[in-house]
Amino acid sequence: MGPSRPLAKALGGHFTVYSYDRRGRGESGDTRPYDTEREVEDIEAVLMAAGGEAFVWGMSSGAMLALMATTRLPGITKLALYEAPLIVDGSRATTxxxxxxxxxxxxxxxxxxxxxxxxxxxxxxxxxxxxxxxxxxxxxxxxxxxxxxxxxxxVAGDQLGKPLISGRWASVTPPVLVSDGGKSPAWMRHGNRALAEALPNASYVTLAGQNHMLKAKAHAPVLVDFFNRQP
Structure with a gap:
């Protein structure tokens, strides 16, 4: 779980939280050759353990993985993304x-x-x-x-300094919260703002004073409000 452990603990007082280590990390094993589809299947397995439906949160590359999973898994009923590392313009070098x-x-x-x-x-x-x-x-x-x-x-395919493709995530109809930190660099904020605009049912918020180093105290209240919000 890495830096998300304190966040899981903070959310545990409001929701039943299911967390896992991604492939090759923590207590999780690995299957080679690597394929992103296996990671989507891992999320599906967690969804099944949660009863078939769940809210999903992801940060950084995990945010893009969660978004990818939402295009395939109807059991994701709300999605919260923090600082997906998209480069959509010339505000930084490509990777x-x-x-x-x-x-x-x-x-x-x-x-x-x-x-x-x-x-x-x-x-x-x-x-x-x-x-x-x-x-x-x-x-x-x-x-x-x-x-x-x-x-x-x-993430590499979305770090080429090009605008996001219109309609790419048209199938992502659940409510989505896209957030970033007010202290994060311009390229990160440009990318997340563009992502929110590209999704059909998204809201966008910047967390004042935050950056890519996740702080549960600042992030948890925003997630609780979003996940409890009625459609």
């Missing part, structure tokens, strides 16, 4: 070279380099990356580094 470097590092077994390349691609300063190497979190990041190309498989 083709970044994902290629990450894949190459993983293939060579250079997991620390894969983590460094990933953090650089999301805009983390080099000095901060160097400092992170000295902290316990670096070991945790290396432990999941083999799955970084999975994130690329989900």
């Amino acid at each position: 083709e070279a970044d994902w290629a470097a990450i894949r190459a590092a993983v293939a060579a077994g250079q997991l620390g380099e894969a983590v460094r390349a990933f953090l650089k691609s999301v805009g983390m300063p080099g000095l901060l990356i160097a400092l992170m190497r000295l902290t316990p979190i670096w070991r945790k990041l290396k432990a999941v580094a083999r799955t970084l190309p999975y994130d690329g498989a989900i």
Whole structure:
């Protein structure tokens, strides 16, 4: 679950929360070769465990995965997305070279380099990356580094600096909440605003003072309000 664990705990006082580790992470196994369809099937399995219908939340690449699942699974009755990493204009460089470097590092077994390349691609300063190497979190990041190309498989096609294709998500008719952080970079906010505009039944909110480092205290009340809201 990673950074979403505190959020799951905060939501647990309002809803029955089902959470899981994505493929190759935490307690979940892995099936190779990787295919995004297997990840959609994982979400379907959680839906079935929840009785066949559920509200779904996802952040970053998980937000795009949840959106992908909603086009296939009618049991998703509401969808909340936080900071899907879309690049829809020229406000930052595209990521083709970044994902290629990450894949190459993983293939060579250079997991620390894969983590460094990933953090650089999301805009983390080099000095901060160097400092992170000295902290316990670096070991945790290396432990999941083999799955970084999975994130690329989900999001890379939407990081090409091009506008979203009109009508692409026309089948996503459940209510959707798209949110981002007020301290996040312009490219992230541009992408999420464009995503909300591209969905047929979406609302968009910016969380003041927040960024890509999820804080449950700020995010949970917004989700409780959205999930409890009547159609």
